[in-house]
Amino acid sequence: MPKEMRYWLVKQEPEDYSWDNFAKDGGTDWTGVRNYQARNFLQGMKKGDSVFFYHSGKEKQIVGIAKVEGEAVADSTADEPGWVMVRLKPVKALAQPITLVQLKSNALLKQMLFVRQSRLSVSSVTQEEADEILRLASK
DNA sequence: GCCAACGTTGGC
């Protein structure tokens, strides 16, 4: 039975928590999501899924790939119940970061949910989009 | 620094 591979994208201000911080930590609980749509995506994550790591703010580029280490659990940093966090582990930095400009100039990738909805901090990525990102990143 | 897009809040 072929294993279904799923892809996601999380966004982070590098000034708050950069890929380098993440790589140094060797993994982190993705906490602090306080948006229902983003929360629903977090809840959809399954162990082994791949997660693109995007730097917002000045950089605006996808910089690395992470992996989901486990199912969503209650967010320990939340004041109210109902919010979740997911344990993520770094896999590798992209050989070539993919900038937002590149994404927007690509017919397929400019359709990405997170490109269309820039404020969404966690989003899903389709297999086709993931393939294209990985193709660009290995150039 | 500005502004568009979006989500949340609170008065009615």
Added chain:
DNA sequence: GCCAACGTTGGC
């Protein structure tokens, strides 16, 4: 339940 006002986010 509607909607105006407000706050936040993030691209430009």
